[in-house]
Amino acid sequence: MTARRLTACLLLAGLALPAWAAFDVAQLMADLARHGGGRARFVETRYLALLDKPLVATGEMTYTPPDRLEKRTLTPKPEILRLDKDMLSIEREQQKLSINLANQPEALAFVDSIRGTLSGNRAALEKNYALHLSGTQQKWVLTMLPSEPKIAALLQRITVSGSRDQVRSIEYLQADGDRSLLVIEPVAAR
Amino acid sequence: MTRAAGRTFGLWLLAMLAGAIIVWNTRFSADMSFFLPARPSAEQQVLVDQIKEGVVARLLMVAIAGGDEEQRAALSRDLRGRLAKMPEFVAVQNGEAGSLDAGRDFLFAHRYLLGPAVTPERFTVAGLRTAIADSIDRLASPAGLMFKTLLPRDPTGELFALVGGLDTGAQPASRAGVWASRDGERALLLLQTTALGSDTDGQETAIRLVREQFATATGATGFTLTLSGPGLFAVKARATIKDEVARLSVISTLAIVAVLFFVYRSPRLLTLGLLPVASGALAGIVAVSLAYGTVFGITVGFGSALIGEAIDYSIYYFVQSGRLGAAAWRERFWPTIRLGVLTSVCGFGALLFSGFPGLAQLGLYSLTGVATAALVTRFVLPPLAGDDLHVRDVGALGRALGRAIDGLRRLRWPLLALAVAALAWLGSEHDRLWTANLSALSTASAEDSAVDMALRADIAAPDSRHMVVVRAGDREAALQGAERAGAQLDKLVAAGVIGGYDTPARFLPSRATQAARRASLPAAAELRARLATAVDGLPLAAGKLDGFVADVAAARTMADIDRRNLDGSGLALVVDSLLLQHGGEWSVLLPLRPPPGSENLAIPVPAVRAALAGSDALFVDLKGEFDGLYADYLQEAVLLSLAGLLAIVVLLAATLRSPRRLAAVLLPLLVAVAFVVAGLHLLGERLHLLHLIGLLLIVAVGSNYALFFDRLSAARDPATLASLAVANLTTAIGFGTLALSQVPVLHAIGVTVGPGAILALLLSAIFVGRAGTP
Numbered sequence: 001m002t003a004r005r006l007t008a009c010l011l012l013a014g015l016a017l018p019a020w021a022a023f024d025v026a027q028l029m030a031d032l033a034r035h036g037g038g039r040a041r042f043v044e045t046r047y048l049a050l051l052d053k054p055l056v057a058t059g060e061m062t063y064t065p066p067d068r069l070e071k072r073t074l075t076p077k078p079e080i081l082r083l084d085k086d087m088l089s090i091e092r093e094q095q096k097l098s099i100n101l102a103n104q105p106e107a108l109a110f111v112d113s114i115r116g117t118l119s120g121n122r123a124a125l126e127k128n129y130a131l132h133l134s135g136t137q138q139k140w141v142l143t144m145l146p147s148e149p150k151i152a153a154l155l156q157r158i159t160v161s162g163s164r165d166q167v168r169s170i171e172y173l174q175a176d177g178d179r180s181l182l183v184i185e186p187v188a189a190r
Numbered sequence: 191m192t193r194a195a196g197r198t199f200g201l202w203l204l205a206m207l208a209g210a211i212i213v214w215n216t217r218f219s220a221d222m223s224f225f226l227p228a229r230p231s232a233e234q235q236v237l238v239d240q241i242k243e244g245v246v247a248r249l250l251m252v253a254i255a256g257g258d259e260e261q262r263a264a265l266s267r268d269l270r271g272r273l274a275k276m277p278e279f280v281a282v283q284n285g286e287a288g289s290l291d292a293g294r295d296f297l298f299a300h301r302y303l304l305g306p307a308v309t310p311e312r313f314t315v316a317g318l319r320t321a322i323a324d325s326i327d328r329l330a331s332p333a334g335l336m337f338k339t340l341l342p343r344d345p346t347g348e349l350f351a352l353v354g355g356l357d358t359g360a361q362p363a364s365r366a367g368v369w370a371s372r373d374g375e376r377a378l379l380l381l382q383t384t385a386l387g388s389d390t391d392g393q394e395t396a397i398r399l400v401r402e403q404f405a406t407a408t409g410a411t412g413f414t415l416t417l418s419g420p421g422l423f424a425v426k427a428r429a430t431i432k433d434e435v436a437r438l439s440v441i442s443t444l445a446i447v448a449v450l451f452f453v454y455r456s457p458r459l460l461t462l463g464l465l466p467v468a469s470g471a472l473a474g475i476v477a478v479s480l481a482y483g484t485v486f487g488i489t490v491g492f493g494s495a496l497i498g499e500a501i502d503y504s505i506y507y508f509v510q511s512g513r514l515g516a517a518a519w520r521e522r523f524w525p526t527i528r529l530g531v532l533t534s535v536c537g538f539g540a541l542l543f544s545g546f547p548g549l550a551q552l553g554l555y556s557l558t559g560v561a562t563a564a565l566v567t568r569f570v571l572p573p574l575a576g577d578d579l580h581v582r583d584v585g586a587l588g589r590a591l592g593r594a595i596d597g598l599r600r601l602r603w604p605l606l607a608l609a610v611a612a613l614a615w616l617g618s619e620h621d622r623l624w625t626a627n628l629s630a631l632s633t634a635s636a637e638d639s640a641v642d643m644a645l646r647a648d649i650a651a652p653d654s655r656h657m658v659v660v661r662a663g664d665r666e667a668a669l670q671g672a673e674r675a676g677a678q679l680d681k682l683v684a685a686g687v688i689g690g691y692d693t694p695a696r697f698l699p700s701r702a703t704q705a706a707r708r709a710s711l712p713a714a715a716e717l718r719a720r721l722a723t724a725v726d727g728l729p730l731a732a733g734k735l736d737g738f739v740a741d742v743a744a745a746r747t748m749a750d751i752d753r754r755n756l757d758g759s760g761l762a763l764v765v766d767s768l769l770l771q772h773g774g775e776w777s778v779l780l781p782l783r784p785p786p787g788s789e790n791l792a793i794p795v796p797a798v799r800a801a802l803a804g805s806d807a808l809f810v811d812l813k814g815e816f817d818g819l820y821a822d823y824l825q826e827a828v829l830l831s832l833a834g835l836l837a838i839v840v841l842l843a844a845t846l847r848s849p850r851r852l853a854a855v856l857l858p859l860l861v862a863v864a865f866v867v868a869g870l871h872l873l874g875e876r877l878h879l880l881h882l883i884g885l886l887l888i889v890a891v892g893s894n895y896a897l898f899f900d901r902l903s904a905a906r907d908p909a910t911l912a913s914l915a916v917a918n919l920t921t922a923i924g925f926g927t928l929a930l931s932q933v934p935v936l937h938a939i940g941v942t943v944g945p946g947a948i949l950a951l952l953l954s955a956i957f958v959g960r961a962g963t964p
Contacts, residue, residue, distance in 0.1 A: 046330060050341060053729040057330040077327045086364075178338075 023137045025122060031137070032120030035165040037064045039187040042071070046180040061184070066119040083111060109151045113144055113158050117167060129158070138163055195573035202469070202570050209472040216479040220428030220487040221388050222420075224548035224935075225631060227819060232808055236659050237815045239777070245767035247387025247420045248280075251645040252400060253376040256413035262377035263366035265407055270379060272403040278396045281382040281763050285369035293759040297697075298340065298349055300755075302745035304699060305348035308707040312346060313717065313742075318724035321346035326730060343737035345730065352696075363648075371648040376416070378649050382763065383421060390428050393421030418642040427633035427933075431487035434931050442494035442927040446501055446920045453916050454508065455582050462575050463504040469570075470500040470563035477558035478551050489551045491928075491936050495943070496556055498924015499534070499891060500563030502917035503527060507567050509913035512581035516572040523910075524568065526901045529845055530894030531564040533838045537890020540834030541883065546823045548935065549883065584916075588908025591915055595955045602956055609861040612868035623867070625876045627820060631934050656793045658691070658780040659808045668769065668776035669700035675780060675807040687797045689783040694768040697751075697761045704750050714743040780807075820879070827879045831886040838889060846900065855896040858953030859889045866946045880935050884942025891921060891943065892950025899958035911955075918951040 039062050046055040059073040073079040079092040086101045088111065101108040109128040116124035125131060128151055129144035144158040152175070159171040166186060173179045226238050241247050254262050254269070266284045274282040302308055311317045325347040329338055337350055344350075363370050369378040381400065385392020397417060404415045450460050471493050478485050506527055511519035538560065541553025616623065634642075658679065660671035672695040682688045695703070712720065717739055721732045756762040768779045784793050799809050839856065846852050863885050870877060898914055925947060928940025 044330070048329060048338070050338070050734060051326065051329075051729040052731060055326070055330045055729070073330070076330065176339075 023133075023140075025131050025133050025142075027137070028133060028140060028142065029120040029122045031165040032117065032167070035063075035065065035118065035120070038062070041185045041187060042182055043185075044073075044180060044182045046178070048178045049176070050178075060187070063118055066121070067115060069115065069118070083115065109146070109148065110155070113160075114170065117142070117160050117170070135161075192573065192576075195576070198570055198573050202465075202566065206469065206472060209476045212476045212479055213472065216475065217484045218487055218490065219390070219484045220431045221390050221424050223388065223484075224486045224488055224551075225819070226547065227822070228545050228547045228550065233810045233815050234819065236657070236777075236779075236808070236810045237812050237819075239770065239772070240812060241420075242388040243386045243770070245382065245763075248383045248385070250381040250383060250396065250400065250417060250419040250421055251642075251649050252379040252381060252404075253371065253416040253645055253648070254379075254404075254413055255376045255416065257411065259366045259370075259374065262370075262413075263368045265404075265413060266368040266377040266379060268407045269400075269404055272407060273379075273381065273400065276399060278384050278392070278399055279381050280384050281760065282379060283369075283381075284377070284379040285364050286367060293761050294353075296756065296759050296761060297352055298344070300745075300748070300751055301344065301348040301352060302711060302742060303704045303707050303748060303751055304697065305352050305707065306696075307346075307348060307351040308710050310710045313710060313712050313720070315720045315723045318346065318720055319728070322725060322730060323728060325350070326728060341730075342734050343741050345735055345738050369649065376648070378645070380649055385421075387420050387424070390421075390424045394425045394428075397422055397425060416641060416645065418638070418645045423632075423634045423638065423642075426638065428487060430633055430932055431491055434933060434936070435487060435491045435493070438491060438494040438927050438931060438936075439497070441930070442497050442924050445923045445927070446498060449916065449919055449923070450501070450505070453505075453582070453584060456580065459508055459575075459579065459581065462571060463501065463508060465574070466504050466563040466566040466571060467497050467500045469566045470559035470561075471496055473562035474555040474559035478555050481554055482547070482551060486548055486551055488548060488933060488935050489555050491931065491933060492552050492555060492939070493559075494927045495925045495939065496559040498921045498927075499556075500559055501920045501924075502894070503531075503564050503567035504571060505917045505920065506913050507571055508575075508579055508581050509584060509909060509916065511572075512579050512583075513909060515577060520568075520572075523902070526897050527564065527894075529841070529901075530897055531560060532841055533893040533897075534560050534890045536837040536841060537834050537886050540830045540837065540886065543833075544823075544830055545826055546879075549823075549827070549879075552883075584912035585908040587915065588910070588912035591911050592906070592908060595911075598952070598956050605861065605953070605956065609864050612864045616864070616868055616871065619871060623871060623877050624824075625878050627817065630876065630878045631820075631880065633933050635932075655811065655813045656782045656795070656798070657810050657812065658782065658798075658802060659810055660778045660780070660806065661808075662776050662778075663774060665769070665771075665776050666700055666702070668778045669695050669698065670702060671806060672778040672780060673700055673703055675778075675802065675805060678801045678805065678807075679780065679782070682798065682801055686785055687794055687801075689785045691780050691782045692764065692768060693780045694765040694778060697756060698753060698765050698769070699751070701750050708746060708748070711742050711746050713746070714739050717742055824879050824882070827882050831882055834886050835889060838893060842893065842897075851900055854958050855893065855900050855954075858896055858957045859892045859950055861953050861957075862892055862946050862949035863888055865949055866942055869945065870941060875941060878934070878938060880938035881942050884939045884946065887939065887943045888946030888950060891947055892954070895951040896954040896958050899954045914951060918947060921947045 039060060042059060042061050044057045046057075048055065056076075057073050058075050059071065059079075061069065061071045063069050067083070067085050069083040071081040073081070077092065079090065082089045082091075086108070088099045088101050088107070090097045090099075099107065101111055112124050112128060115121070122131075125144065128146060128148050130147050132143040132145070133140060134143075135141050139161075140163070141159060141161045144160070146152040146155050146157075154175050156173040156175055159173070160167055160169070162168045168184055170182045170184075171179060172182075222241050226241060227234050230238050252269070254265050256262070257265070267286060270282045270284045270286065273279050297304060307321075309317075312321060322345045325337070325341060325345055328347065328350065329341070337344070337347065340349060363372050363374065365374050365377070369380075370376060371378060381396070383393060383396040385396055387393070400417060401415065404413075447460065447464075450463055451457075454460055454463070474493070474496060475485055475490065478489055506523060507519060510523050514522065535557050538553045538557035541549050542557070544550045544553065658675050660668060660675050662668035662671050672693050676691070676693050676695060679688065679691045683690055699707070711717075718732075721735060721739070725732045725735075753762070753765065756765055768781075770777050770779070782793050782798065795809070795811065802809055839852070842855055843849075843852050846855065866885070866888060867877070867881075870881065875881075895914055895918060898910065902910055922944050925940050926944030928936045929944055931937045931940060
């Protein structure tokens with residue numbers, strides 16, 4: 001069988017099984033965009049070179065498409081992080097910090113990686129990252145590599161994995177080697 | 191010209207020359223101080239300082255429209271780069287990232303002298319353990335993550351404690367990395383000028399530079415620049431007043447000259463007639479300059495009214511003495527004119543006692559002007575003019591007027607009824623007559639105010655309405671006072687009563703506090719020993735904290751932070767704007783921020799006052815003080831008007847010596863006042879303080895006419911009647927010209943006194959001296 005015939009076979013197979021063969025970034029984004037939001041528990045583990053042990057935080061997050069996200073940390077210290085459009089606010093120990101992300105392009109790129117993934121906004125992701133998808137629709141892994149030098153100076157890689165329209169984990173690998181892993185468990189089916 | 195006349199003229203010329211020299215050296219101003227209290231209370235002084243030299247008065251807001259987002263942002267960066275280099279601006283902000291780095295570096299380097307949490311307890315084993323554990327906890331949060339790289343040097347989180355109190359609330363929206371309006375259509379910049387808010391020249395230069403640099407930066411494409419701020423208002427107000435002083439004076443002079451030329455038909459008499467006016471206007475400015483040092487533009491603008499009023503005396507002289515000669519005029523007419531001058535002086539003189547500096551100046555200016563014009567008419571004019579005046583016979587005019595007045599007299603009862611009706615109506619409309627706001631006197635146009643409001647909302651410019659003020663004799667005592675007040679305010683912040691506050695002591699603590707913080711720091715060996723115990727069981731090894739130990743050791747010998755250390759960072763600006771020196775007195779301002787999410791961002795004033803009770807700190811509500819100013823002025827103006835009225839009544843009573851004649855003289859004046867108020871209200875004019883003053887002037891000026899009818903039976907003497915009519919016309923022209931002004935202060939007096947003067951003459955003719963009184 002020549003390489004040409006193989007190509008033809010694959011093409012035919014592709015035509016015959018479009019749903020199977022078409023799983024690419026576009027399909028993933030379309031799936032994610034269909035996600036109607038909801039509540040999830042999370043466990044966030046930070047591995048810092050400075051510390052002898054990883055730091056673990058747990059809590060709940062609520063996502064309301066397309067641009068509202070609330071992350072409520074319960075342990076070790078209560079904290080509420082809210083993202084509403086470009087306003088990021090953090091409430092912790094009676095202190096409230098509001099950040100207009102539009103003023104902070106690096107932070108915005110960081111936030112866009114979560115928000116763009118959750119909402120399936122490919123354009124927002126590709127603005128700052130090169131996307132690489134592997135796996136199947138059932139079990140996919142999306143790797144994002146920063147394309148902006150300013151962001152690359154802070155962040156090596158973001159790895160998001162999930163199933164269909166549900167994001168299951170997000171891992172940030174920082175430029176200094178520290179990393180954090182956010183594991184997400186949906187609370188109720190939509 | 192005789193020898194005596196020559197000598198008189200020479201003396202007059204010398205006096206004028208001296209006056210001209212004084213005026214030449216006079217400082218003219220068009221700033222807000224026209225409105226600011228002459229004898230401020232402690233709270234009002236804070237307001238005055240803020241308006242004259244406060245930061246808010248030095249802010250200019252700039253908006254760039256046109257093009258697309260990226261183009262606007264590029265232009266914003268370009269403009270910032272250009273302006274930031276100029277000494278005329280102390281700060282140029284447009285929201286670009288990185289503009290705060292210098293400040294952050296300074297805070298980190300001096301964290302052990304600045305940190306509010308630096309106490310001996312903090313550096314005990316238990317204190318260290320708690321602080322370090324907290325810092326580690328924070329690393330689990332994005333809020334703490336930005337401190338991660340600093341942790342080995344700052345494990346106790348002093349920088350976090352330090353910046354925690356900073357304002358992180360309202361920020362402008364941002365597009366393409368720079369500030370933008372909320373709709374994203376305009377890029378925004380916030381400038382702080384080097385020039386004080388009261389330095390109108392400096393503000394004008396700054397504004398011109400912004401416009402020039404913008405024009406250079408854009409070339410000729412479709413971008414527009416909008417600018418607003420207190421400085422722009424001051425510059426515009428000055429331009430308006432300058433323009434109007436010239437315009438109104440020319441209009442009023444030309445109109446009056448035309449009237450006089452029609453009456454005299456003689457260039458010589460015309461010129462002579464203007465002498466007292468010119469003398470009066472000059473004397474007025476000289477008096478104000480000598481008494482106050484600075485002459486307000488509005489005061490000079492009032493000159494056009496003075497011209498109309500001061501010309502009356504020469505009109506009386508020329509028209510009335512034409513037949514009789516100077517000596518007979520002096521005998522027959524001068525006493526009445528003198529009495530009229532005195533009533534005018536009473537009216538203007540009442541204003542001298544006003545705590546509203548603008549009003550006091552107007553009073554002194556007019557009083558001096560009128561008195562000088564009358565004296566020049568009496569003593570300089572007759573010898574200069576000589577005896578052969580050749581005034582055209584104006585009897586025909588007088589006779590025609592006499593017949594008209596006879597006709598009008600039949601309307602006496604209907605007019606009285608109308609006056610009563612007007613008063614009754616005004617009584618019922620009482621609540622809608624007056625505006626209760628000082629901004630009614632502001633020269634700023636509604637359009638400019640709207641632009642300013644919109645920009646202010648977009649840029650979230652600090653309004654700093656509520657502040658705590660501490661005063662002391664030197665910088666150290668002032669800063670210590672600020673720290674004591676801060677300790678009280680910290681409790682309010684913790685209780686959620688206020689959102690936060692700014693204080694210069696945050697970046698420039700008192701030496702005492704710096705010394706106490708330095709003394710809290712243990713020596714290196716001791717710190718190392720305590721650390722080893724403190725981090726036991728924590729995921730952070732003591733061995734990674736060498737940087738911390740070194741930094742603490744360095745802080746122990748670090749010199750006190752001085753104001754000079756702040757140079758080059760934005761913090762210098764904060765400290766300079768909040769720590770002010772006036773001669774030997776220092777004052778510290780601590781602007782308060784409302785609690786986050788509170789309704790209409792209100793500060794609970796009673797709670798703050800209660801917290802500060804017993805301390806030497808003063809709580810000031812700047813907007814409240816500003817609004818209160820007007821109420822104070824209005825209350826005072828009512829009192830002064832009544833006092834002026836009383837003085838006029840007493841003067842008239844003493845001269846007329848007859849209650850019936852006094853009543854007859856006053857009646858037409860009061861009816862005129864009622865008609866003017868009713869007329870203005872009918873036309874939808876909202877009355878304010880200056881209208882009230884105008885009413886007093888109607889009585890002061892109008893009494894001149896009433897007296898003529900009472901004492902000289904003017905109605906039966908055609909020449910006197912004609913002179914009154916011409917004098918009245920010029921007065922009405924002078925004041926009426928002010929009605930054209932866009933400056934509310936001048937406009938209000940113009941629309942009140944202009945018609946009021948004519949009504950006063952007409953009503954006096956109708957009501958006074960009817961039944962052959964002598």
